[in-house]
Amino acid sequence: MGSSKLRAAIRSLFLSYLLAAVLLGTLAFLLYKFHLKESQVGLAVSGIYVISCFLCGLLMGKAVRRRRFFWGLLAGSLYFAVLLAASCLISKGLPSDFGQLARTFIMCAASSTIGGMVS
Numbered sequence: 615m616g617s618s619k620l621r622a623a624i625r626s627l628f629l630s631y632l633l634a635a636v637l638l639g640t641l642a643f644l645l646y647k648f649h650l651k652e653s654q655v656g657l658a659v660s661g662i663y664v665i666s667c668f669l670c671g672l673l674m675g676k677a678v679r680r681r682r683f684f685w686g687l688l689a690g691s692l693y694f695a696v697l698l699a700a701s702c703l704i705s706k707g708l709p710s711d712f713g714q715l716a717r718t719f720i721m722c723a724a725s726s727t728i729g730g731m732v733s
Contacts, residue, residue, distance in 0.1 A: 619685075622677030626689055627696065630670035637662045663718065664725040667693050671729025686730015687723055694722040 641658050644650060650658075670693050671686030678685045697718070701709055709715055 619678060622674060623689060623692065626670045626673040626677065627692060629673060630666040630689075630693060631696075633669055634662055634666040637665065660718075660721060663721050667722045667726040668729040671726030671731075672733045673729075674726070675730035675733030682730040682733055683727060684730075686727040686733075689730065690723040690726025691719075693726060694719050697722075 638659075641655065641662065645655060667690045670689045674685045674689040675682035698715070
């Protein structure tokens with residue numbers, strides 16, 4: 615991976631995590647204000663993953679301009695890897711629900727791949 619592609623990947627990941635932080639902060643405020651149900655919060659978090667990964671794939675595809683499908687998939691996989699690493703550090707181990715882990719990976723990979731193809 616060349617330095618320009620590495621820079622594009624880092625920039626794409628940074629901006630997508632920035633968007634995720636803003637959306638999660640908004641969700642936390644809505645949770646506080648409206649006492650949302652757990653199912654609503656879980657659905658919203660999944661939506662935030664999809665939106666953030668789509669943006670990551672879109673930015674990565676625009677930056678690389680070749681093999682956008684692949685670079686979108688790579689961006690989503692990196693996004694998921696960072697999420698998983700943070701989760702492992704915080705909980706001091708792997709999450710126990712591997713079904714949820716697989717669904718989250720599929721959401722991240724698929725939405726970023728679509729973002730890369732759309733770019």
